[in-house]
Amino acid sequence: MNAPVMTARDLARHYPVGGSLFSKPQALKALSGVDFELFPGRTLAVVGESGCGKSTLARLVTMIEEPTRGTLSLSGKPVTPTDWRHLRKDVQIVFQDPYGSLNPRQRIGTILQEPLVINRPDLSTADRVARAREMLGLVGLREEHFDRYPHMFSGGQRQRIAVARALMLDPKVLVLDEPVSALDVSIQSAILNLLVDLQERLNLAYLFISHDLSVVRHIADDLIVMYLGRAVETGPKQAVFDAPRHPYTKALLSATPRADPTVKHERIKLQGELPSPLDQPPGCPFAPRCWRAQPRCHDERPELTGGDQRAACHYPLDAAG
């Protein structure tokens, strides 16, 4: 845990929407200015409700799309589209839906070898097969699975295959885009344990995107809470979970079910809807739904402030709540 393997500064992505012959397209601000650092062997979790820009962040980090603004650097070197080809093998992704992420017409062996066929033409076929088989064992699948097609596997097994494919190129960063939310709870823990195990063995940096706080509590080291394309709170997991400073984080935490019925549980119910990302309010994006909002919140956008645990709020909650 020394130098960050990936650094993002003020990363933003706007999509033009609704442009026609006569009207200028509006900018949909899916992501507006996010900073983070990923360290080898550590997990950064990104949480937030749907539409807050989590998946857009994943697309930027995996170099599928170019950021509208901001910089991404990998091992200290800035990432530009011309270098994508070489940098791709350092950042890989595991998708949410294990049923859509494997090509139904390819055998597992072919799927696992594809990254090598594309990026390592120097390897012989025998080498590729050997590596793919080895990886199959690493993610807990058996030899005989090598020649099967994806439709013959369960969701959990497919997700293992997806993880194996992502690891074929020895990446430094693995983006996990809700990797377990499509799985049964019993399978979820197996996949999570596999991921933790692989991280320890391979010293991977994880960018773990999720809306499920109980999963995040299990796997994360650090946390970014996102709201409408912005980070509203960041910090070490324990600190954020113990004493959230942003009201949104507190509301989010209060919505997670606890397995302990004796703990008195006060659920904060948020009023209203997520504002449209096309037409963002000038002040704090959370102000329309916040129960602590003051007039200032509606006019002036708060910046992330604080030490280790930073929150973007004019009136952050103190430890007492």
Next chain:
Amino acid sequence: MSSDATVPRKEGAPERPGLLREFWYYFRENRGAVFGLWIFAAFAFCAAFAPYLVLHDPTEQFREHFLQPPVWQDGGDWLFPLGTDPLGRDIASRLIAGARLSFFVGVVVVAVAASGGILIGLLAGFAPKWLDAIIMRIMDIILAFPSLLLALVLVTILGPSLVNAMIAIAIVLQPHYVRLTRASVLAERQKDYVTAARVVGASRLRLMVVTVLPNCLAPIIVQGALSFSTAILDAAALGFLGMGAQPPTPEWGTMLAEAREFILRAWWVVTLPGLAILVSVLAINLMGDGLRDALDPRLKRS
């Protein structure tokens, strides 16, 4: 049940589920499709072995046997089982030789139209918006013409012959493949496995051919089977209008046209080639429907 080797495989044990067997299971459900498949097989057999099946040279004229009726009618004999045409040629032999021509037309037209259509469709599916729009508008223009009319125009420009008729029909049929391929490509492109291939660094060509195309093939195969019959029908229509195969070629449509004036005197000269067209086209369409049921997962009953 004593030795392990003779114990039959447990029901439902995970064995490679032959894709072919699964296909056959669904195909068999449709009785008409199986019936069509048999007719089509007979048709293909005739086409393949035409030179060995005919009784006479299909263009040879027997001067003593003009318009001889089929064997089951008064005046017929086994020398010409289905009778002769106005020039004394054996109709049975001409029908079998015609099957070969029709099959040839079907195969070539579908191959040309499908390969061209798939290529253009793939390009349109992956191309930037403006190029996609241009390609699709051109296809819409081709589709806006009644297909036979356009084929007629093309043959008029190219000159009447069977080869030119095939080219014309291929051009007319090709937009269907373009649209079908493009639609499947656009649907498949959204899926995560394509994104995964991109993250791994697959080039655009690799994405198109290796990743996406194999997943788009099912509807294209069905379209291929169905347009096989369209090709035969259109070729016969062009032949009938004198724009396709030229006499004395034993092409079914041309045979119809030549015998038109004898329709009242000798029913067999017109009816039999017409029946040949009807039965083969019907059989192929039935088979195509069965293919669609078997290959399109949305229509599958589990």
